[in-house]
Amino acid sequence: MGPEALRMSRAVRFAPLLLLALIVAALVWRLARPVDSSVHSALEGKPVPMFALPPAVPGKATLSTSDLATGRPRIVNVFASWCVPCITEVKVLQQLKASGVTVDGIAVRDRPEDLAEFLATNGDPYERIGSDVQSKVQIALGSSGVPESFIVDGAGIIRYQHIGPIERGDVPLILARLEQAR
Amino acid sequence: MKRIVLLLALFAAQPAIADSNLPPAYWSDRQLPNPKQEAQAQALMDELRCLVCQGQSIADSDAELAGDMRDLVRRRIAAGEKPAAVRAWLVQRYGSWISYKPTTEAAAWPLWLAPLALLLVGVFLLRRRIVR
Numbered sequence: 001m002g003p004e005a006l007r008m009s010r011a012v013r014f015a016p017l018l019l020l021a022l023i024v025a026a027l028v029w030r031l032a033r034p035v036d037s038s039v040h041s042a043l044e045g046k047p048v049p050m051f052a053l054p055p056a057v058p059g060k061a062t063l064s065t066s067d068l069a070t071g072r073p074r075i076v077n078v079f080a081s082w083c084v085p086c087i088t089e090v091k092v093l094q095q096l097k098a099s100g101v102t103v104d105g106i107a108v109r110d111r112p113e114d115l116a117e118f119l120a121t122n123g124d125p126y127e128r129i130g131s132d133v134q135s136k137v138q139i140a141l142g143s144s145g146v147p148e149s150f151i152v153d154g155a156g157i158i159r160y161q162h163i164g165p166i167e168r169g170d171v172p173l174i175l176a177r178l179e180q181a182r
Numbered sequence: 183m184k185r186i187v188l189l190l191a192l193f194a195a196q197p198a199i200a201d202s203n204l205p206p207a208y209w210s211d212r213q214l215p216n217p218k219q220e221a222q223a224q225a226l227m228d229e230l231r232c233l234v235c236q237g238q239s240i241a242d243s244d245a246e247l248a249g250d251m252r253d254l255v256r257r258r259i260a261a262g263e264k265p266a267a268v269r270a271w272l273v274q275r276y277g278s279w280i281s282y283k284p285t286t287e288a289a290a291w292p293l294w295l296a297p298l299a300l301l302l303v304g305v306f307l308l309r310r311r312i313v314r
Contacts, residue, residue: 039233042277082202109202109246134207135250142275144233144247 038163041142041150048076048156049140053130056107057116063104063130069156073181074102075174076150077126077166078138080110081118083146089165090118093125096171101178105129108138108146149174153181201246209256210249216260223256226265229282230255230272239282 043049052064061067068074077093079086093103105126107115115129132138141150143161151160151174159181166174214220227241234245240252251272258268272280284290 037236039236039276039279042273042275080202109204109250111203114203133204134253135247136254138247139251139254139272140275144276 039142039144040163041158041161043142043158044161046158048150048152048158049137051130051137051140053106053132053137056105056110056129056131057112057119060126061128063106063128065156067104067128068152069154071154072102073151073153073159073178074104074127075178076104076106076152078106078108078141078143078146078148078150080108080146081114082110085165086147087118087122088167089147090122090125092166092168092171094123095168096166096174097125099175101175102127106132106137106141108132108135151177151181206246206249207253209253209260211252212256214256214260219259220256222265223252223259226259226268227252227255230269231280231282233276233280 048065048068050065052066053062055062063076068076075093075096077089079089097103103125105128107129110131110133112131115131119126130137138146141158143150145163147165149162149166150158151162153159160177162170162174214223224241228239230240230251232238232240232243232245232248232251234247235243238248240248240255255268258271259265269281269283278285278287284293286294
């Protein structure tokens with residue numbers, strides 16, 4: 001074997017190690033920057049689908065599509081009394097309500113008695129709540145879990161979808177999106 | 183004794199990601215009486231992706247939302263809707279993400295072209311060997 005061939009075979013010998021290093025680097029990179037696995041609704045920029053929900057708690061106005069095109073933007077919050085992050089979110093929603101934002105609710109797979117208790121314990125920022133027992137409206141909206149929120153403008157067009165709970169740090173973003181939808 | 187009770191309590195514990203208190207939707211785990219429609223629904227459910235357990239089909243998933251989607255699929259098929267229409271309705275909401283069936287949109291072209299390209303490479307290699 002000449003010196004040329006020896007150099008070649010050494011390069012070939014190190015190729016698997018190089019490949020391994022590349023794979024490890026790729027894995028470390030993906031671990032450090034995880035893929036956003038949330039499923040976004042394809043209805044952003046489109047009108048809210050037609051729906052009319054039955055009331056969720058006695059004595060509370062229910063929600064249908066016609067209640068949403070009211071000339072000013074509102075938040076439609078998809079939530080449930082059995083959803084743990086919704087407990088902290090509802091307090092932020094109350095803060096938003098205090099600053100003049102209208103919040104409507106879609107209660108997914110909920111019972112009136114559970115919901116009444118949830119609202120009595122954690123507070124009630126909702127102007128209207130519709131009961132979505134079989135997640136039908138949730139699916140129609142392209143929502144994939146609770147909690148999720150949709151900003152609907154005055155003409156009933158979905159302007160923004162927020163996946164996961166609205167936390168205190170999200171309030172400026174939400175207010176900005178509401179302003180954009182005005 | 184106390185330790186055993188605590189251990190048993192551990193088994194009775196519910197996961198933190200809670201499910202609702204409502205029973206599953208009527209058609210979520212029930213076959214349609216019309217076998218042809220049930221076969222259509224089943225074929226479609228096998229090709230629809232679960233939103234909760236991403237990577238599973240709604241036919242496989244135990245998630246409540248998957249159950250509600252099976253109910254939705256069966257109800258629509260039973261009402262005479264075509265499977266393609268039900269799929270299109272869901273794609274309108276969730277994008278092509280929701281469907282496992284490969285589409286003809288530009289993002290899927292490599293998927294269709296790859297077998298062709300591999301076949302061409304194979305033919306090329308074989309020809310070289312035969313010619314030699």
